[in-house]
Amino acid sequence: MADLKPILLVEDNPNDIELTLAALEKSQLANKIVICRDGAEALEFLRRQGPHADRPVQDPAVVLLDLKLPKVDGLEVLAAVKGDPKMRAIPIVMLTSSREESDLVRSYQLGVNAFVVKPVGFKEFFEAIQDLGVFWAVLNEPPPHRADWTSGE
DSSP: TTOOOOEEOOOOOHHHHHHHHHHHHTTTTOOOEEESSSSHHHHHHHTTTTTTTSOOOOOOEEHHHHHHHHSSSSHHHHHHHHHHHTTTTEEEEEEOOOOOOHHHHHHHHHTTTTEEESSSSHHHHHHHHHHHHHHHIIIIIOSHHHHHTTTTT
């Protein structure tokens, strides 16, 4: 189980964090869940900087990224990750309350892997998170180790 990639949850709303953790736990995923409460912390985690400098050199199975975040917003995080050859293969799911078409369009322009609007209802939110967790942590086949695919650039 040590080789399971973590799931990175980037969310500032305590209620959404709690609900997301409960849904992922109910899915019986063995992946560690790492929580970052703002975009700056998420970038430090992904880049292995600051308090995350000594974390294992293992990219997350998926980043569940809120759009509206303090310090650095979700679109800025997305742009930084997808613009960096060392990180661009990390799957990112924008998980947001926003139904703005501009947010959807901009997310896909920047390379998001999926855009999920948080369902308003408790049950629907819970089920959506469970489905996301199982798909990205279990069913999705990630690309080979990043050194294998970035060497040609």
